[in-house]
Amino acid sequence: MTSSPTPLALATDQARTRLHELTVIDVRTPAEYASGHLPGALNVPLGRIRRALPEIRHAAGRGDVLVVCASGARSESACKLLAEQGVTTATLVGGTGAWAAEGHDLHTPAACDTRAGWSMERQVRFTAGSLVLLGLLLGLLVHPAFQLLTVGIAGGLVFSALTNTCGMAVVLGTLPHNRPRAADLDATLAALRNR
Structure with a gap:
């Protein structure tokens, strides 16, 4: 090299x-x-x-x-x-x-x-999916404004794909089980x- x-x-x-x-x-x-x-x-x-x-x-x-x-x-x-x-x-x-x-x-x-643990990619999929479901559920049951959580996650996923970076993976990487x-x-x- x-x-x-x-x-x-x-x-x-x-x-x-x-x-x-x-x-x-x-x-x-x-x-x-x-x-x-x-x-x-x-x-x-x-x-x-x-x-x-x-x-x-x-x-x-x-x-x-x-x-x-x-x-x-x-x-x-x-x-x-x-x-x-x-x-x-x-x-x-x-x-x-x-x-x-x-x-x-x-x-x-x-x-x-x-x-035992999940790959970072699997952790990101689980977290993003859970947040989308939570946003939809809270939007239906509590207040429609909670659906903005779903929009934010979708926007983050698009940004992640376009930049080949993943902010959610960075955050998840700081959790105790990933350190x-x-x-x-x-x-x-x-x-x-x-x-």
Whole structure:
């Protein structure tokens, strides 16, 4: 990889052949990470990238860093953030979804090591659907103005699709079940320092 501030992208086959030499950082939530991740990937959720910056910079100084997420959108955001800080990284095109679709193995920790959870995409669908139903119900039973909640959610979904961002995912990512345990993040940061 070069020292270009523009995030680079690796296809799944390129990443697979270089996996042994890459430091892989998975920026999904701990629950998503536990549901299956690239072999050897370390979990630093997107919201914790700034805290992990010194360790990621250290790892990047010793070798190439690949950032992954479910689809590639969050990892691309992480790569841009890191590039602004002078850290060159690459993103996995299509994320773990593309990795699995190509037939590559995902590592799933032993059951005692994981927290059951839903993917962020599933959490967003559930929350958006619940809020739409709530807005419609309250609009019918309490006051029609509550239907504006439904309009707001619909507008947010359209904006999300047009910008390839998701404000609801950002908010959901801050909930306790989506944050890493302090000990887990500390262990990950120590592993990055030792790379």
